[in-house]
Amino acid sequence: MLAPWHSLSARVLDSGNSPFETANGKDVWSYAEKNPGHSKLIDEAMACEARVAAFPWIHGIHFDLPYVVAVGAKVDGVENIGGDMFECVPKAGTAFLMICREAIPGDKGEVIIVQAVVEEDKKRAARFREVDIRHGFSVYQGKKKINSFLSNMTKGRNLGNLNLSLLEMIFCPYIMELQQRLCPSRFRFGVFQVFKERSTEMGDLKVRGKKEDEDEDEKAEVEIWNYVFGYVKIAVVKCAIELGVADAIDKHGSPMTLSQLTTTLKCQPSRLYRIMRFLVHYQIFKEEPITKDSIGFALTPLSRRLSRHGERSMAAMILLQSSPVTLAPWHGLSARVLDSGNSPFETAHGKDVWSYAEENPGHSKLIDEAMACDARVAVRAIIEGCPQVFDGIKSLVDVGGGNGTALSMLVKEFPWMHGINFDLPHVVAVAPKVDGIEYVGGDMFVCVPKADAAFFMWVLHDWDDEECIQILKKCREAIPQDKGKVIIVESVLEEDENDKLEFVGLMLDMVMM
Ligand SMILES: C[S@@+](CC[C@H](N)C(=O)[O-])C[C@H]1O[C@@H](n2cnc3c(N)ncnc32)[C@H](O)[C@@H]1O
Known part of the structure; x- marks a missing residue:
């Protein structure tokens, strides 16, 4: 489900298929049909959200695609029918969730729609309708299918006293259109809030009491959606x-x-x-x-x-962290905690992050640009917060200095310093060159260029304790015995309980796993 998100901007530009089709080669239901594991995941996920109170007088018909019904749990009193709602819906007193005029009685048929309400502000909604009411956006089915569904449903039919009841309604063009086509004047525009404390026509939906633990539970019921989505x-x-x-x-x-x-x-x-x-x-x-x-x-x-x-742009950092390459390893986090196998990055990409970057210049550029975003902000804070750290330093080597953004700011601010930007050869080769800075490619585990002081920013956190000791030993060899200095810029956890950025440190700690 994550892969389609990378095509969201292409979707807004209206170039090509739906994001799901672009990522997975077919629409979500055809994909699920071919991948029972994913189908099971969908069914189980949706089952979490099934909130139908027990109405024992109702004979229920569970209607879904045949492959879903085939593996669905069998419940007493519920009939299971497989089919395609674009063709036919089984007859019943109440067709739950899906409108099918054909399936319900003309005089007292009822359609109950459960959807999320996105927009209740009518003024705003009207503006949207002006913009483009006809473009139904459905990641899964697309405009064409929705339209054929609508026309099959409404073609030449006597709509009688059809009641449409909405439990919750998404402000969605195709539902608005449905309303207009089905029964413009009769439409019972009832938005029943399932989760809010309001009495509803469904009466049977329980409203919670006000006890504290129940309040907490209610908060959790809302908060959990922040994790779902x-x-x-x-x-x-x-x-x-x-x-x-x-x-x-x-x-x-x-x-x-x-x-x-x-x-x-x-x-x-x-x-x-x-x-x-x-x-x-x-x-x-x-x-x-x-x-x-x-x-x-x-x-x-x-x-x-x-x-x-701009100086404060974080765009490249966001693009790096949300890139498919960076996201893939997250699927291996639990295996990492179980200590089964390589690092998540290696499991996902077959090599460590720096070897991967060496072979993929596009990803290497993304890393360099992302780090430069942060450097522009962090180095400004260092210059303003602790300039005395650089007093008396005639030469400074930035170990793992990336594309040199940090060092160029430092050398500009403290012009008596000679700067050496030291990083892996493929990084140094493409770094933009700045006057007054020397660029050296190499491996910090082998040798660090000599200077009065060594500067490490967001480098040591990439390595475990043993590796850090190796790096720091090489650093010791590079700086003068008597007045050498090592300057480390890192995120420190659990140091200051008023640290507004503590959550960033905790997240970075997860990134480093
Ligand atoms: C997280 S980045 C930090 C970049 C820079 N210090 C900053 O804060 O903008 C880590 C850097 O370490 C470099 N690096 C990784 N392994 C290295 C090695 N063995 N020798 C030298 N540099 C290395 C990477 O190429 C990368 O530029």
Whole structure:
């Protein structure tokens, strides 16, 4: 399920298939049919979310694709039927979840839809409808299938007194269209909040009491979704960087309307709208009035950091951490804790991260640029916070100095220092050259160039204790016995309980596993 996220920006640009198809070669249901393990995962995941209270007077028909029904748990009183809802739905008093006018009685049939409500603000919703009501966005089925579903359902039918009850509704173009086509005037627009403390027409849905442990449980019921969809935030932010949303607004110099952004970025409007809605919700971008009648998207301090340019850009770091190469090892974290086998990176890619980078210049560039993002911020803090550390140092070797961003800032600030940027040969070979800095390629486990002081920033955390001792011994040989200095810049855990960045240190610790 993670692989499709890498194609989110292509989806917004409307280039090609759905992200799932791009990543896996077929739509999600065909994929599941061919991969029973994944199908089981889907079924079990969805079963977690089944919240149907027991209504024993109802005869239930569980209808799904044949391969799903074949392996589904058999429950007394529930009939299991396999089929394709685009062709036919079995007859029943209430068709749970899926609308099928054909299957239910014309006079008293009822359709109950359970969906997430995304947007209840009608003004905002209206703007969206203006943008592109016809473009149903469904990662799984796509517009074509949804449209054929709609027309098969509504073609030449007497809709009678059909009641549509929505338990929760997503603001989704195809459901709005469904509403219009099925029964524009009769549509019972009931949004029943399953999870909120409101009485509902379904009456039987239980409302919790107010005891503390129940409060905590309720909080957990909400919070757990941050983990279910934990990857979505980084995927959408990565998509915004790839599309260049922050750069476009920055270049424009003032807030941009959706239509301006759509034209500038050449995106599919409703998809870009949904991306922006998400980013505004998380206050990564904000909405600001442009005229009396129009609203635009504006930058915030956070979205400025998503720009690819500028002193404070963190775009490259986000692109590195969300790249398929960096994400793949996470699937091996539990094996790492069980201590079974190699490091997760080696398990995923067959070699350690630095050998991989040597053979993949694109990934090596991503690492160098990501580290440079951080260096621009961290070195500024070092220069302002502890300049005295560099007093009396005539030459400084930056061990594992990457593309030299840190050293160039230090040498500029302390011009009496001669700088040596030392890193693996493939890194030094492509580093941009700066006057006053010497570039040396080599292996710090073999030899470190001689200097008054050695500087290590975000290097030692990559190695275990034994390896750090080896590196530091080489360092000892490189600096003068009497006045040599080693400067280490690292994240320190459990040092200061008021450390606002402690969570970053803890996350970095996981990265290093
Ligand atoms: C996490 S990066 C830190 C880069 C830089 N110090 C910074 O903070 O921007 C670690 C660096 O160590 C370098 N490195 C890894 N193994 C090395 C080795 N055996 N000898 C020298 N440098 C090495 C990598 O190429 C990479 O540039």
